[in-house]
Amino acid sequence: MKDIARQSMSIKVESMDMLNAQIKMEAHASATYLAMASWCEQNGFFTSAKFFFKQAEEEREHMMKIFNFLVDTGGSPISPEITNINHDYASIVDVFENTLEHEVKVTKSIHNIVKKARDLGDIATERFLDWFVMEQVEEENTIRDILDMIAITGTEGVGLQMIDNQVAKWIE
Amino acid sequence: MVEIYRSKYYSLHQAANERAFYLDLGQKTVRMSLCQLLSLRHKVLSISIETHFDSDLNKHGFEVLMLCNKEHLFILNTLEIIDLKNLVEHGFVALGLSAEKETIAA
Ligand SMILES: [Fe+2]
Ligand SMILES: [Fe+2]
Numbered sequence: 640m641k642d643i644a645r646q647s648m649s650i651k652v653e654s655m656d657m658l659n660a661q662i663k664m665e666a667h668a669s670a671t672y673l674a675m676a677s678w679c680e681q682n683g684f685f686t687s688a689k690f691f692f693k694q695a696e697e698e699r700e701h702m703m704k705i706f707n708f709l710v711d712t713g714g715s716p717i718s719p720e721i722t723n724i725n726h727d728y729a730s731i732v733d734v735f736e737n738t739l740e741h742e743v744k745v746t747k748s749i750h751n752i753v754k755k756a757r758d759l760g761d762i763a764t765e766r767f768l769d770w771f772v773m774e775q776v777e778e779e780n781t782i783r784d785i786l787d788m789i790a791i792t793g794t795e796g797v798g799l800q801m802i803d804n805q806v807a808k809w810i811e
Numbered sequence: 812m813v814e815i816y817r818s819k820y821y822s823l824h825q826a827a828n829e830r831a832f833y834l835d836l837g838q839k840t841v842r843m844s845l846c847q848l849l850s851l852r853h854k855v856l857s858i859s860i861e862t863h864f865d866s867d868l869n870k871h872g873f874e875v876l877m878l879c880n881k882e883h884l885f886i887l888n889t890l891e892i893i894d895l896k897n898l899v900e901h902g903f904v905a906l907g908l909s910a911e912k913e914t915i916a917a
Contacts, residue, residue: 642907643825643827643830643831643832643845644825644845644906644907644908645906645907645908647830647844647845647846648845648849648908651908651909651910652849652852652903652908652909653909653910655849713845714849715846715849715850715853717853758910759910760910
């Protein structure tokens with residue numbers, strides 16, 4: 640029997656399902672960072688707003704990377720539905736703490752796909768995710784550095800404005 | 812044409828010379844590409860069977876299924892949906908594109 644199915648698709652459908660879920664997660668991250676940018680703009684943290692606009696763009700790029708991988712492997716990428724975007728934050732510290740929490744969640748999700756792809760023997764998907772694994776290390780590190788800077792600067796008096804100014808260091 | 816998998820009500824076939832698949836749904840046989848089969852899989856596995864047991868969520872226990880860019884329309888009952896889910900899962904295992912028969916609902 641000629642293997643038309645295998646000739647048309649080079650990854651496992653289980654990997655495809657997980658990658659579609661990851662597409663949704665990246666899109667959700669992008670929308671969340673956009674909401675954070677909006678909060679920062681409205682509360683006078685203009686440098687942080689710039690930082691989150693850029694983050695939002697990067698998350699969309701991550702989404703497209705996965706989307707195109709599914710196209711290249713003959714899978715069926717699904718355009719994600721995004722709901723439940725939080726726009727309420729108690730402070731700029733709260734915004735960055737939420738960011739770190741979110742990035743850790745994304746890291747765990749990617750590690751989980753790597754492990755499952757390995758179990759499935761889906762080497763293409765496993766290798767494809769190498770870039771994401773390293774990207775997450777960097778993203779987590781960036782946010783941790785910002786939180787350290789916040790801790791050192793302190794939020795008393797002009798602290799908040801100093802914090803916002805220093806975020807510029809993390810916008811390349 | 813080679814039979815890939817047969818469930819209680821339906822069957823999936825492969826026509827290698829045409830590079831196509833045929834899904835026999837009883838009332839009608841539908842010719843599909845792998846892409847269309849993937850899209851069918853997504854639709855069928857996304858159906859929440861639990862709603863069929865809650866009269867508020869699905870009053871009549873039917874599911875409308877549109878295939879191949881709305882070229883075909885099917886109305887299936889609870890048992891037929893369960894059977895179609897079974898065909899999709901085992902069919903993809905038989906095709907070598909799925910490792911397990913466990914459902915990963917999107
Ligand atoms: Fe990301
Ligand atoms: Fe990220």
